[in-house]
Every structure is written in C-alpha cells, then in structure tokens.
Amino acid sequence: MSRKAWEGRVANPKGVHCRVASRLSEIAAAHDAAVQLANAQGETADCASMLEILSLALTQGSVVRCTAEGPEAAQAAQAIERLLTCPEEQ
C-alpha cells in the first residue's frame, strides 16, 4: 500500500468553489485511493465529498495539505496537486 502526501497553496482566484470541488471529488472517485485534504486550521475533508471540501473554505493562497493512500495514491495526489496549485489548470 503506497502513501503520497504534499502541501501547497491554492492557486484559483475564486478559491475552491463548486466546480473545483466537484472535479476534485471526481478525481478521488476515479482512482483506487483514499484521499484526504486538510486546511491550515487542521480541519480535514474526504476528497470524495465535494461538500466537505467546500466547507474547508480554501481561498486563493491558503495552505492545503493532501494525503493519498492506496494502490493509485501517487497518480491521485499528482492530479489533485495539479488542479489545486497550478493557475493554468483552473
């Protein structure tokens, strides 16, 4: 069982809104991995739930931590990192 984690800052000017949260939950569902997101306050969300992600209140520039566990942890973590931290992906 592999584990992959990263920490970064949210790039999207509007923060993690419905559309981004929805895509994050899609990525989590598409990979064989359990993915968790956390904000600077240490609150966590299951990445499969867009409502939990929304309630982390991730605004532009805020710190986000991602932990993925499972056979496809690396791919999932990478796809999520790209979506959250690269401005051109928004």
Next chain:
Amino acid sequence: MDTELDWQPDTGEPETLRGISGSPGIVVGKVVVFSPRPDGFIRYRLEEGAEGKEEERFRAAAERAEQGLLELRRQFASDLSDTLAIVDSHIRMVRDRMLFDQTLNLIREKQLNAEWALARTLGLIKRKFDHIADDYIRGRFADVEYVARLIGEQLSGQGRNFPAGFAEPVIVAGEDFSPVDTIRMHTDKVLGFLTEKGGATSHTAIVARSLGLPAVVGVSGLTNRCRTGDTIILDGYEGRVCLHPTQDQQRLHLEYDRQHRTFSEEMRWYIRLASETVDGLRVRLSANIEIPDELETAIYYGAAGIGLFRSEFGYFQGRDLPDEERLFGVYRDMLTALNPEPVTIRTLDVGGDKLAAHLPGSGMPVVRERNPALGLRSIRFSLHEKSLFITQLRALLRASCHGRLKILLPMISSLSELRQVRAVIAEVMGQLTKEDIPFNPDLEIGIMIEVPSAVVLADTLAAEADFFSIGTNDLIQYSLAIDRSNEYVAAMYDPLHPAVLRLISQTVEAGHRQGIEVSLCGEMAGDVFTAPVLLGLGLDELSMRPSAIPHVKRLLRHSTFSRLSGLTKQLLHCGDSSETHAVLKQYLADNYPDQFADYEGT
C-alpha cells in the same frame, strides 16, 4: 380543556382525551404524530423496524432527483460548458456523503422520516457553511439547498406519499391538516384523523367525512401526550380518544362500531329509491366532492348529480399552476361520467395568500392580509388575477359540451361583481367562437349565497343569476361573526340560529319569485337533524357528503311536505336558538319517535 391541570405522566395506563366529533366511526390502530413544518417538510418519527423502507424511499427520491438533473444536462448544448459544470456539480452533490449518507444515518439512527432527516441534514450543513469567512464559497450553500429541495420534491411533491414507512394503515394525528396535506395523503393507508385544533366544520373533518373515515378534532394537548407508534382507540361518534387501551376496551369499541355499521347497511336500501315525500314533494339530493376520485362514491350513494365540486383540488396538486388542458380533462371526465345529471363546479374559491404560498414560483402576488376572510379571496381573487380565471373558464366552457355543467361563482357580494364575471365569460365565449372551439352557450351560471349582502339583495341577484346555491358554512360565519376554527367561539356557531333560518328562507323566496332553483350545499344539508328544517324551507336541492344521501332520503320519504312546512313556520317565529332547538326537538320526537328518541340537539 385545561391541559396544565389535566396533564398526567405517561404511565401506560388507559387514559381518555376529549375532543369534538369530526366524522363518525371507531378505529383501533397505531398513531403517527405529524410535527409542525416551518419549511414545508413534513415531520414524523418512524415506527420501529420501518427504517429500512424509509431509507429505500430516500434512495429512490435521490435517484429520481439525479435523473432529473441528468435530463437537464442533456438539454443543454455542449458549448455551454459553464452551465454544464454547475449542473455536473449538482449531480455530484446528490450522492455526496455529507448530504446523502448523513440523511440515511438520521433515518436509521434517529428514526426520522426522510423529509425530516433531509431537513436536519441541511441544517447541519448550513451550520458548517455559516462559519466560512469567504463570501463566495459560503454562498455555495444555495446550491446545496437547491439540490436538497430537488430531493425533497421527489419525496413529497408528487402524488400521495403520506404516511409512508408503516406496514399497517395508521391514524394520522397533528395540529391540523391543510387541504394540501390531505390531498397528498395516501388515504388507503389512513384509518382515521386526529387533530389538536379545529371544530366539526374544519377542513380535516370535512375531508374525513367525505372519505368515510372517522375523525376527532379539537383535542387540546394531543401532540404532547400522543407518541408515534402508540396504539389508540379513535371514537369519532363521541369525539373521544383512548390512549393505551386494554384488550377489553378495544374489543368493546369495535363491537359498538359494528352495530353502527349495520345501521349504515340498512340505509343502502334507500340508494335506488326516489327522493320524494309521501305527498309528492321532490327534492334533488346531490353530492359535495373535493376530488374527482370521490365521483365513484357519489354515484354509489345514489347522488342525483354533483351539487358542489370544489375545484381547488387541481390547483394544489403539483408544483405549477394547472394549464387549461389539464383542467379541461378533469372537468370533461366528470361531466361525461354523470351525464345527464348536472355537475356544479365552483370556480376557484381560495385566498390569494394560500395559492401564492403553495406556488412560490408562480408569480402570484403575496398579499399580507390582516383579515383574510374579508380580503382578496374567492371571486375577488379570480377577478383580480384575470388570466388565471380565464384559464379556468376556458376549460369549463370547453367541457360544457360533454354533459350538464353548472358554473357556480363563490362569494358574490354585489350585482356588479356578477356582471363583471358575466362580462369575462362573454369575452371567453367570444374567444372560443373565434377559435372554432365548441361550447354550450346556454350553460347555467349561478352564484353562492354566502355573504349577508347577497341575501339582502337576493331578489336583484335572482334576476341575473341562473340558480342560487346557499353556502351555509360561510353564511353562518359571516352573519353571526363566528370564526368556526376559533375554539373559544366555535360553540356559538349554530345552524339553527333564527337569523340563519330567516336568511335561508328569504333567499329561497327571492329565488322562487324569479323562477330560479335554490340549492343548499353547507354541512347542515347532510345532517339528519337539520335536514327536515331545510326541506320545510322549500329548497329544491340539498347537496351533501355522499354517504349522508341515503340517510336524508330515508327521512324525506317518511315525511310530508305539509308537516315540514308547518315546522318551518313555527321555527321562523322563534326569536332565539334555545326556542328553535326546543321546537325541532319536539317535532322530531313527535314525527320520528324511533329515530330521535334521545335527541339532545345539535
């Protein structure tokens, strides 16, 4: 009843609560207590073991909501990617564990019905979102609310879904039930009704009687002492409720009910007989109905037509205002089924506030009224919302070719109102002629006599109306200034008040002088104690709940008009309710000693 003094701890011992008889009959069964619902979600606790079925109901509703969104998605062109992304996020929300799993948990662990569980889940999510500082992200709660509403509509917005999650039929209890509630109830699953508020003429009682289900209303302290799942005896004859009954009590009550029903069986003999007195006075006995489904019951009990169809039904069924085609279909089917007997359809008789509250997206004006009974309602509302009225009139006129239609206008209080309506009808007839759509140009247009001013001006109105129908429920309220749903003054609501009898008499005379028929469609038409009085007053038609027809017919067939009019003459000379009651009591004891031996007055 003073609930503070009467309150006893729930010991599981038999205990009797008193209320008002809303509809006769006795049932023993489990009760479901409905809680108030500020947000439109109906709330009650589930019976033990019913959680699985309720979870299934929620899953199915979520599935339908999801299908609806997918359908919406298909309708958008693929170049509207921004809109599509929003719809996609809504689709994902339906199954989101914060919404979906949390609701299922509340159903399973707290035994909440699905609507309640969903409402509470939404509340929990709101609390989380309220803490978000970022306006834009916090604002996304509106999307969650939207999705929850879609699921909620699938749960309760369509058809008859209450009470769900119970293996056996149940007694439904609550503060009061609105017309919308009762329309949405699956009446096959209801044994009887029990309400904390209201009187014998409250909406719940009227609906219960028309469905032939027992009801007890006005039981104060009810919702505090009754719990969902309790077995109770509901005695609609006496207006009593027995909590925690013993086996013996249950057996006894059911035996008493059987005796009453046997009496009803004997009544069936009268269904096919003519409705006339020994000396040949014929009176049309017709039925009041609220929903088209009741037509069958009306025919079964031998109704000579429909004296009152309350057309509000069509307006409270769905999420949108009914269109002309839908109304036309309902009216046509009723007329066809009863042809050649008349079907009297009353135009929309509702306060604008009620319709606006039920159809928030319809653009109906929301008028805050201090006194809705004296406000923008009934025909006033129809004349104010003319396009809504025209839709109903077009449907009615188109249906008029399929049987004998009588259009009844509610709450007419002046001649100019009647003339205004006639002008609108003429306009609609002109439209239909131009469009080459057939209708019966000679259909009868009559008015409800339910406002005192209409009685005073009955002679003038009779010259321009094709028939009168006296609505005693409202006429009594308006003339005696009694709100029958106010428990403190409800007892003063007296159909035998001499003023009421004189108002009816004046209306009948004014109508007959102009050669038009006068009907009466209030509750008192179906009451065997007051029916002799009405027959003596010379009414041409009495319209009542279907199951009362054989009872009134039996009475009519055992009467002579000369004696009935003698009774009436005496009553019209009375100056007080105590006198009218005494005179009637004496008359009944003299003329029907077997039936009314122990009559104590209504």
